[in-house]
Amino acid sequence: MPVRVEDIAIxxxxxxxxxxxxxxxxxxxxxxxxxxxxxIVNGATLGQVTRARLTEAxxxxxxxxxxxxxxVASFITPHPVMADIGxxxxxxxxLAADGETSALTDGVVVxxxxxxxxxxxxxxxxxxxxxxxxxxxxxxxxxxxxxxxAQAKALDVARDKATFLAFLSHEIRTPLTGILGVADILQxxxxxxxxxxxxxxxSESGNHLDRL
Numbered sequence: 249m250p251v252r253v254e255d256i257a258i259x260x261x262x263x264x265x266x267x268x269x270x271x272x273x274x275x276x277x278x279x280x281x282x283x284x285x286x287x288i289v290n291g292a293t294l295g296q297v298t299r300a301r302l303t304e305a306x307x308x309x310x311x312x313x314x315x316x317x318x319x320v321a322s323f324i325t326p327h328p329v330m331a332d333i334g335x336x337x338x339x340x341x342x343l344a345a346d347g348e349t350s351a352l353t354d355g356v357v358v359x360x361x362x363x364x365x366x367x368x369x370x371x372x373x374x375x376x377x378x379x380x381x382x383x384x385x386x387x388x389x390x391x392x393x394x395x396x397x398a399q400a401k402a403l404d405v406a407r408d409k410a411t412f413l414a415f416l417s418h419e420i421r422t423p424l425t426g427i428l429g430v431a432d433i434l435q436x437x438x439x440x441x442x443x444x445x446x447x448x449x450x451s452e453s454g455n456h457l458d459r460l
Contacts, residue, residue, distance in 0.1 A: 252335060260284070262288040263285050265321040268319065284296040285320070329357065337373055353370060355369050424458055427450065
């Protein structure tokens with residue numbers, strides 16, 4: 249069963265677009281595990297502000313003087329990655345690995361019916377993909393072992409069949425050789441058309457069996 253975005257999303261309380269950068273930074277400082285904050289305006293999800301992006305802006309020369317009072321909307325991740333419930337994490341990771349999204353650096357905003365549902369961190373994506381790959385590798389190994397067992401069983405069956413046929417062939421040929429020998433003698437020794445025809449029938453039928 250593939251991992252989907254809703255399986256690893258975490259509930260992070262959203263903030264409004266009017267929230268100041270200073271206030272958002274305070275939220276980050278109060279929770280070291282917080283990697284991003286979803287930004288919402290009038291119920292619609294604008295995107296997210298990441299800890300790294302906001303910290304970088306405020307930590308620069310005169311950063312707090314310049315940016316502290318600004319709205320967090322100014323620091324929203326460009327082209328935020330948003331995924332609807334049901335999207336597989338493998339697809340998210342592939343698009344990010346191909347350079348098409350920033351999911352592996354900024355995370356993902358999860359939506360349900362177009363509304364904010366949760367956030368996924370880059371580390372959670374990588375962890376989910378790693379676990380999925382490990383499960384797939386174990387499944388492939390188990391399949392390989394089952395295939396080897398099936399092949400070994402098939403070889404055993406083929407070997408038993410060959411042994412049986414060789415034994416059967418030997419056991420049939422031994423008396424058949426005697427029958428053919430007697431039939432040949434009868435053809436040479438009996439008199440009369442009918443006895444010779446019968447002896448010939450025995451010989452022909454025996455030779456047919458021998459060929460089989």
